[in-house]
Amino acid sequence: xxxxxxxxxxxxxxxxxxxxxxxxxxxxxxxxxxxxxxxxxxxxxxxxxxxxxxxxxxxxxxxxxxxxxxxxxxxxxxxxxxxxxxxxxxxxxxxxxxxxxxxxxxxxxxxxxxxxxxxxxxxxxxxxxxxxxxxxxxxxxxxxxxxxxxxxxxxxxx
Numbered sequence: 001x002x003x004x005x006x007x008x009x010x011x012x013x014x015x016x017x018x019x020x021x022x023x024x025x026x027x028x029x030x031x032x033x034x035x036x037x038x039x040x041x042x043x044x045x046x047x048x049x050x051x052x053x054x055x056x057x058x059x060x061x062x063x064x065x066x067x068x069x070x071x072x073x074x075x076x077x078x079x080x081x082x083x084x085x086x087x088x089x090x091x092x093x094x095x096x097x098x099x100x101x102x103x104x105x106x107x108x109x110x111x112x113x114x115x116x117x118x119x120x121x122x123x124x125x126x127x128x129x130x131x132x133x134x135x136x137x138x139x140x141x142x143x144x145x146x147x148x149x150x151x152x153x154x155x156x157x158x
Contacts, residue, residue, distance in 0.1 A: 036116035
């Protein structure tokens with residue numbers, strides 16, 4: 001027979017509201033990719049290890065949770081950080097390979113989520129220029145050797 005103390009030990013510690021929301025969002029992202037907007041609140045609760053009511057207390061409704069998860073998934077900052085971590089001192093081939101790998105992975109992830117939940121928002125032009133600036137910094141040591149300036153768009157070099 002379980003004692004009250006043992007029951008208390010097995011119970012999850014309460015989380016601050018923002019941590020709880022983040023935990024639920026992290027649990028729902030793989031479900032969205034698999035099930036799209038048809039994911040049920042029961043599936044979300046099971047994946048997050050919480051009661052369904054916790055979802056609604058944290059987000060109000062499922063659509064608000066889905067929107068928060070999509071926004072986190074589409075957040076460009078992790079890609080910026082990954083690009084910034086590429087050492088400009090690496091050989092050009094290694095840098096280009098790392099850049100292409102990261103951009104390809106990002107494109108696949110964006111297409112994956114948009115396929116199942118629909119288009120969320122158009123790219124913001126200043127975000128594109130920020131990525132170009134990060135890539136230009138990485139390629140700066142070889143800028144003189146490149147046939148195409150790292151900051152140039154395809155139409156500006158035509």
